Amino acid sequence: MKQERGFATLAVHAGEVPDPNTGASSPNLVMSTTYVTDPDVSFSAEDFGENTPFIYTRWGNPTIAQLEQKLASLEGAEAAIAFASGMAASTGLLLQFLLPGDHLIIADVSYAGVAEFAKDYLPARGIEVSRVDLSDPQNLQQALRPNTRLVYAETPANPILKLTDIAAVAAITHQAGARLIVDSTFATPVATRPLALGADFVVHSLTKYIGGHGDAIGGAVLGRAADLAILRKEVSIHLGGIISPFNAWLILRGLATLPIRMRAHEENALALARWLEQHPQVQRVIYPGLASHPQADLARRQMQNFSGMISFQVKGDAAALARRFAERLEVIHYAVSLGHHRSLIFYLSTRDMLRTSFMLSEAQEATYRSFAGDGIFRFSVGLEDAADLISDLEQAFA
Structure with a gap:
């Protein structure tokens, strides 16, 4: 689907084509865990790439791939990875790009699960964490350290609806050589597209507005293709927090009316x-x-x-x-x-x-x-x- 199409058109059509065998207009639900493949295909995550055929659903699945393509189109991202939950998306991203000795700056008010993960889990594994009120970008400027690797913002913030100026925070973050993550669950790409404002990664809990019906848990990370290729291999494939194809299919259905x-x-x-x-x-x-x-x-x-x-x-x-x-x-x-x-x-x-x-x-x-x-x-x-x-x-x- 061409990027110049309107947002509503992308919400309906992006990532989807009629089934070439049956002509089915709606996306198929593919629940298979495994796929018949060529004997020359490598079964190693080290060889996984964008041209790797479907081999095993933990690596990739046609229904999940359709959801990822639609999400990327709506956010204006190069790529997207769907996860089993919003928490799996957020924690996987943090675990992939933070090492012991690194410093994370996280908004002082964030989704409770992420806030608790940053408060307890990360410091116990040698990662320094600072909570910063990102509603004032100058607070970020003062909190930066030489070892700051990531800044994690959420706007509007759950539960108090405090906002972060994404463009201002992105500029300060990049000056320091760090990368900016924005949880945009409350806003959705209908309201805000953080990547266009300078963010490096966008996180969504697909369970909320994007799915929209309260019947499917899922999460997603969106950003540059090179970054997400690393994330898919190391976190999605090796840690295994993948979304169910059935949930992906339900969320695809919800996205059309977003x-x-x-x-x-x-x-x-x-x-x-x-x-x-x-x-x-x-x-x-x-x-x-x-x-x-x-x-x-x-x-x-x-x-x-x-x-x-x-x-x-x-x-x-x-x-x-x-x-x-x-x-x-x-x-x-x-x-x-x-x-x-x-x-x-x-x-x-x-x-x-x-x-x-x-x-x-x-x-x-x-x-x-x-x-x-x-x-x-x-x-x-x-x-x-x-x-x-x-x-x-x-x-x-x-």
């Missing part, structure tokens, strides 16, 4: 965010599409879609309200995860997040609390009628 889903998520989220701002029991609403977001200018400059994630603080006993939500909500599910077609809400206590996931300085904790207070409701606004979502929240608040 552009129209993201427009609907944004439209609903903006309506809900404006309604929540006026609610007497709501203390504060954080949404990149609101003028009240502390980085609204950056959001407008960097995001072409503001996604469907809202965080909000409430007045009074938030934990009691969380219990009431869990008992009373009828349309919205009280559940973790995000980016599904159905709406999900969950309360995240600041005390618990700081205790289990984030090791923050006093200044960083103050910034976190400026977004989250003592705790926030993370609201993944789905594709239902906005009026029904408002009505559901209204009766649960009462």
Whole structure:
């Protein structure tokens, strides 16, 4: 598929062709683990390359390859690798490009699993880790060291929707001879394409908006073909955290509707965010599409879609309200995860997040609390009628 095609056309067609034998229009699901091959083909990962035929699904699979090609087209990347989960994608990337004695700078607020991996696993294996508030690029400048190899950003950040200026952070990172990873799960390529802004790698949890239906776990790393060839051989093939072809097929199906889903998520989220701002029991609403977001200018400059994630603080006993939500909500599910077609809400206590996931300085904790207070409701606004979502929240608040 030619790159000059429109985004929606790529979402439907990139990586896919009608089956040459049957004429099937939709992508085939290939579940085979092994393939009949030429006797001259080497069965060694050392000889694996882009022209290697399908041999064994841990190495490559037709359905997974279609997903990777579509993802690369949508992100404007040279290549993509699909993994079994977003965590497998992130941890595999960090393990591949960090060695004992190297220094990693990670955003002070990142997805909890990645934050905990950087807090516990990496330092125990001789990798230095610094948590830095990347919402101010000067903080990155001051944190760089001669042995800094990677900078890991997440924008918007889970769960407080703090933003990072990708272009500014990429310039500083490259000046230091390091490489920039951006977790763009909340934004999706509909909103932001980090590679075009200077990032070296993009990470996605495909479980969220890209899959979109809450029925398939997956992850992906995108970037330059040469970097990803190394990652595929050393991490995907040798560590084996590959995605199931069935999950890849489900995510391919979800990707076709990503552009129209993201427009609907944004439209609903903006309506809900404006309604929540006026609610007497709501203390504060954080949404990149609101003028009240502390980085609204950056959001407008960097995001072409503001996604469907809202965080909000409430007045009074938030934990009691969380219990009431869990008992009373009828349309919205009280559940973790995000980016599904159905709406999900969950309360995240600041005390618990700081205790289990984030090791923050006093200044960083103050910034976190400026977004989250003592705790926030993370609201993944789905594709239902906005009026029904408002009505559901209204009766649960009462």
